[in-house]
Amino acid sequence: MTRFIIWRLALMIPTLLLISIISFVVIQLPPGDIVTSTLDELLADGMEASEEQIAALRAMYHLDAPMPVRYLRWLGGMLRGDFGYSVQHQQPVSELIGERIALTVVVALSSLLLTWALALPTGILTAVKQYSPLDYAATVLAMLGMAVPNFMLALLVMWGAFTWFGVSIGGLFSPAYVDAPWSVARVLDLLKHLWVPMVVLGVGGTAGMVRIMRANLLDELRKPYVTTARAKGMRYWRVVLKYPVRIAVNPFISGIGVVLPMLFSGDAIVGVVLGLPTTGPLLLDALMNQDMYLAGSFIMILSALSVLGVLISDVALAMLDPRIRYD
Amino acid sequence: MNRTADEITARNPDAAASGGARADDDSVLTVENLEVRFDTEEGELSAVDDVSFAMRRGRILAIVGESGCGKSVTSYAILRLIQKPGRITGGTITFRPRGRPPVAITDLAENAEALRRLRGGDISMIFQEPMTALSPVHTVGNQIVEAILLHQDVSQADARARTVEMLGKVGIPAPERRIDQYPFEMSGGMRQRVVIAMALVCNPEILIADEPTTALDVTIQAQVMGLMKSLQRDLDTSVLLITHDLGVVAQLADDVCVMYLGRIVEQGTVRQVIHTPRHPYTIALLKSLPSLALKKARLPSIAGSVPALSARPPGCPFHPRCPHARHGVCDVGNPPPSEHLGAGHYAACLRVEEVARSEGRMPDVECRMPNAGTAKDNS
Amino acid sequence: MTEPAQPSAPETEAPPEVRLAEAGQWTLMRRRFRRHKLAVVSLWLLFGMYLLAAFCEFVSPYAPDTRNIRYLWGGPQRVRFVRPDGRFAPRPFVHGYRRADLEDTWSVALEPDPARIYEVRFFVRGEPYRMWGLWETDRHLFGVRGADGQPGFIHLLGTDRQGRDMFTRVLYGARISLTIGLVGVAMTFVLGVVIGGIAGYAGGVTDLVVQRIMEVLQSVPSLPLWMGLSAALPATWSGVRVYFGVTIILGIIGWTGLARIVRGKFLALREEDYIVAARLLGASRGRVVFRHMLPGFMSHIITAMTLSIPGMILGETALSFLGIGLRPPVVSWGVLLQQAQNTSAMVLMPWLLIPGLFVVLTVLAFNLVGDGLRDAADPYN
């Protein structure tokens, strides 16, 4: 097991390198850079910069070095916790993103929990009672859940809350706590607001999981070992819960690697609609303003977290399924 | 469906003629006019049609036939394990345990406690696929102990001890270590031994073995078959052996039923069916065995192919492939009924007499049968 | 499914048999698909939507940027059949609108004016347009005739804040949003089949590297990455270039799903008898791949492609909704939904959410068709 984990950790290194390259490409892609945008601002203010000033600026931001060198410098910085400098906010990126990333993770994980809590029993029931009214109802709901884009759902929830209850929902904190330091009261306030993004983000994943769970369980229910267990004289439900469900939950675990990026994706847009203090709105803002180090860092960190999710799910899967463990 | 088993026996005039595979007082299980249908895209198909036989206590009854003829479905029906889209549409299955009143299995409710006790307790089953018959994510010990705890009021520790003992009995080396292994850590032969151990651990009166060795190597096949035979003798279990290996039948079985397209075409003792076969299908099966070196006595193909259930020929289902078929006789009306030829030997052929005359006596088959012991030399 | 019913068939007959089995496979697949009622309905629905999108100039009564200043922020007009006096109307009609001044003087609302009746006419002359850029015409499927010397108007789905007809814009949006899925999927098809095929056919190190890349791309949250790449599309680009830019961006990540299927199938098929036979018979690699291997799992590819179209459509919608995908004056469903971004706009003009309804319907239909295809291609799975 330890060897398995070490091996998996080693595999993460090339993965993370690949992700860092992708993020760096995103950072470099837009035409222009910090210097040109600074110059544009100067021009807009009616000032001009001399050639020497420009060169000095470029040197200051290390823009004069060739691309690979700049990449390595950026990579080295990240290892030391330095994610670059946000031009727009005039702050180091690392200071801007900490809490936002943390809140994104909180939102994503709580949605994940909701997804499991809903999808597990529904998936089992729909598979065991295949073609029952319940199965059809769940199937229709799941199909709808997968078809409604999460930002639409966010819009609808906001619209519904406003027209029916006259409240405008959004954000993760009440106004009093938005800028307050962390305290028990602030955490409680967060929990009070969390359910909206949790549900909005969880719906799509739940729908998908129910379908996967149902399909897998139907597969497992047909396997000979189920008949063996029934021939032993076990009650049907006991058989189902002990054997096939045990195997069919694997996708829940391996699904972490798929669902987590999905939830981060969802947060990027739902966060904008619901005005959450998560990564989404700041990422969008950074992209709009070509604040590329900020944007690239978000992409890098969210991707790294997703990869971490895959790692965790792989390890959990190995603990759950002896066939993998002994490989 | 509320007839008791005794009434059935009483109504069956042939029951008295003992010796073959038809009901008599010594039967541990009787199947009467069993019919199983599957709801498929091509309509409702009878996979098993009007099948009747009886298992003699302490004996081995073999069911042989080409793949798809309904052997497995018949055996599943006995434990009521037929699943949608199939269901038992007719007939009775009666279990007569020692010292207890008979149980009409076909009358039990789907979720009846009695049915649950029967499964794995009185009647247990071994399946064809040792690779998938065990849950891959539970240890073999876990799965056998569970079988004990389901039927016996013993402690976990006792159940475990019994499991180790049973694993030893089926010839698994170092059972106290093997008990905590997962199925994927074992070879196919070992797994099938585990499955046999699990089936016999509660001392069932009947063991149903559905092609228990088909998926195994030839060498292993002989070993597992030998093991089953010796366990059957030791434990005095009655066995329903499903196979398409006539060599195994000659070697192990006491009685035989030959199935074709969901119907039994010939039944009787091994002696009767193998030495003096009367149905053209049985004769064809025996004739098509290669004369020597029957190491892999799988049923070889007979001229023509088995029609699909959805295209069951009218009249005698075998007539398109039968060398004795007579136009206007064999290809019209209902399938021929089972004729009693004496001493419990039955055949479902309209032209038994003519067939017997033209075929004469079959050459002595027994000497051509492979020996389970010699099969080992093959490797 | 390619397995012949008769396992005992002699091996020498393999090639023609394979072809026969394939023909049978498609027929069988069609038959099984037809049994999936919802999938069939969805297929027709999609067909209808694409038809509307193809003929949107003709079907819509206006041009997408025509403003009706008499009807800003107007709700959907109801098509009526009974006149205010209770008599049955000879033709369907809509009412004109008049201003209703409210108590609080700063807001103005529109209310139907029973006195104004605009009759619906079919194949009317209206604004001129070039059909598919080929010929000039001014025929529209329908329109209204004016009354009281004023031209009439018909806005089945209301108007936006600039008085542009939402029905028209939804149809024009369909053209963009529906095709972006197809173009994107065509791209992922090429990338997926080529890369997945190479990995599956070559195996070894190539396979390992490709697998690694696919894994990484699949574990990266797609929307942030899409956002990052879209932000690089220069603001000066024309609508068409942005359209293809966005499609390429969506395809860059989308190919992995298809590639994985292709790779898996190639690995499995490599070992199958008829492929081995073809190779032993000396068929060239390309021939083995395109004559024998691809047809063997075309049904799976089509299924996977169908199921990946909704992701593309949703991706475009999300990007445009956020303002970093397609940009006005290009009209797509995502661009249209941008107007519904704040609560107050939504509460005042809920009809601005209607493009979202079309998104949901399309995605639902594609998913159902994909499900039906999957069941038909692989009945035991």
Ligand SMILES: Nc1ncnc2c1ncn2[C@@H]1O[C@H](COP(=O)(O)OP(=O)(O)O)[C@@H](O)[C@H]1O
């Ligand atoms: N789940 C099922 N659905 C439809 N038909 C089935 C099913 N299971 C078995 N059958 C039918 O029953 C027939 C007998 O099957 P089976 O008893 O498994 O044959 P075998 O003699 O090889 O054990 C098959 O030919 C098949 O047509």
Ligand code: SF4
């Ligand atoms: S009834 Fe006719 S066709 Fe059938 S086995 Fe007898 S001779 Fe052959």
Ligand SMILES: [Mg+2]
């Ligand atoms: Mg069978």
